[in-house]
Amino acid sequence: xxxxxxxxxxxxxxxxxxxxxxxxxxxxxxxxxxxxxxxxxxxxxxxxxxxxxxxxxxxxxxxxxxxxxxxxxxxxxxxxxxxxxxxxxxxxxxxxxxxxxxxxxxxxxxxxxxxxxxxxxxxxxxxxxxxxxxxxxxxxxxxxxxxxxxxxxxxxxxxxxxxxxxxxxxxxxxxxxxxxxxxxxxxxxxxxxxxxxxxxxxxxxxxxxxxxxxxxxxxxxxxxxxxxxxxxxxxxxxxxxxxxxxxxxxxxxxxxxxxxxxxxxxxxxxxxxxxxxxxxxxxxxxxxxxxxxxxxxx
Numbered sequence: 001x002x003x004x005x006x007x008x009x010x011x012x013x014x015x016x017x018x019x020x021x022x023x024x025x026x027x028x029x030x031x032x033x034x035x036x037x038x039x040x041x042x043x044x045x046x047x048x049x050x051x052x053x054x055x056x057x058x059x060x061x062x063x064x065x066x067x068x069x070x071x072x073x074x075x076x077x078x079x080x081x082x083x084x085x086x087x088x089x090x091x092x093x094x095x096x097x098x099x100x101x102x103x104x105x106x107x108x109x110x111x112x113x114x115x116x117x118x119x120x121x122x123x124x125x126x127x128x129x130x131x132x133x134x135x136x137x138x139x140x141x142x143x144x145x146x147x148x149x150x151x152x153x154x155x156x157x158x159x160x161x162x163x164x165x166x167x168x169x170x171x172x173x174x175x176x177x178x179x180x181x182x183x184x185x186x187x188x189x190x191x192x193x194x195x196x197x198x199x200x201x202x203x204x205x206x207x208x209x210x211x212x213x214x215x216x217x218x219x220x221x222x223x224x225x226x227x228x229x230x231x232x233x234x235x236x237x238x239x240x241x242x243x244x245x246x247x248x249x250x251x252x253x254x255x256x257x258x259x260x261x262x263x264x265x266x267x268x269x270x271x272x273x274x275x276x277x278x279x280x281x282x283x284x285x286x287x288x289x290x291x292x293x294x295x296x297x298x
Contacts, residue, residue: 002043007068009036010048010061015096015143017054040064057141065142066157069096070274072145092124093278098139099148100132101196102166103267105224106243107293108148111286123282131199132265139270145279147270158272161287164294165264168202170257171245172237177255179234185258189213194230194238197222202239202263210258239263243293266297 012022013033023030041048048061057065099108104127112125128138135149139158154160172182180191193203193215207213219236221227228244230236232253240254242262248254267290269283 002064002067003039004068004071006036006040006043007064009033010040010057011065011068011142013037013049013055014057014061014065014141019055062141066140066272067142069142069145070157070272092122093276094124094126095146095279095282096126096128096144097146097148098128098130098135098144100135100267101129101222101224102241102244103132103148104129106241107289108286111289112282114282114285123278131197132267133201134199136270145272146283148267149270150265150267151270152266152268154270158270159275160271161269161283162297163267163269163287163290165266165297167242167295168239168263168265169242169245170206170237170261171231171240171254172257173232173234174252174255176231176234176237177257182257185210188215188237188257190216192236193218194221194227194236195219196224196227202265205263206239210261264295267294 009022009026012025013019016022016025019030019033023033026033037049044060044064046060047058048064050056050058112123114123128135128144130138130149132148132150135147136151136155138144139147140155148163152160152162170188176182180187182188182191189207189211195203195215195218197220203218204214207215219230221230221235224244227238228240228248231238231240232248237257245254249256269286271279271283275283
């Protein structure tokens with residue numbers, strides 16, 4: 001039988017990216033964390049961690065973390081108290097969620113606020129910002145309960161629901177257009193381009209579709225709001241969600257460089273098959289909010 005304190009130590013090391021921070025999170029010594037991992041590995045008969053910086057779970061380590069996430073949800077489901085007893089209050093359910101920055105900057109905060117009448121209990125969110133193209137790796141590693149990403153294929157032991165799609169347009173400021181004397185899309189290849197991080201390939205997809213090229217000059221800006229402000233300032237051009245544009249084009253702050261062109265990036269809500277009633281309510285409300293904000297998937 002698995003000692004779940006050992007799995008908690010493994011989960012803390014992976015989520016906190018090290019033994020020292022894991023010890024602080026668990027309120028034990030670093031040596032105690034190490035002992036728990038050695039004990040777990042002795043019981044399993046093989047390593048559960050790749051000891052590099054930061055530590056990464058091995059294949060069996062990922063399976064153990066996935067198991068832990070599902071057990072935590074089952075425990076929550078089994079401990080639900082009667083809503084009729086107003087004197088009883090459930091402790092907040094910790095929801096670890098991986099989501100892309102553009103969702104965090106637009107529709108997701110509203111989706112995480114269940115209407116009071118629908119709440120089974122309060123939530124405590126631990127949100128990890130990750131590009132939609134790779135966010136699912138967090139769930140595969142057992143680091144999160146919920147994942148919002150562009151991959152529609154469920155992982156082993158998981159299910160998936162469609163949310164809709166972000167629509168991105170090619171945007172720059174009037175000053176940027178004037179400064180670089182932009183008269184055709186072919187020029188974009190040589191001009192400063194904004195990307196969120198090394199995983200953000202939307203701008204590469206844009207240029208590949210327009211003129212079979214890739215950006216030669218990029219600025220990395222790992223902030224959704226900062227991305228828009230960098231565009232307004234004229235630092236570079238890039239793809240911005242229509243949800244985030246607001247009235248910036250109407251007010252003359254930004255320009256649509258390729259009218260009629262857009263890229264739709266689908267989003268999916270990934271969750272475990274052992275989802276608790278609380279998370280089911282949250283998921284259903286998130287889908288409802290997303291359907292009113294995002295483009296409809298065809």
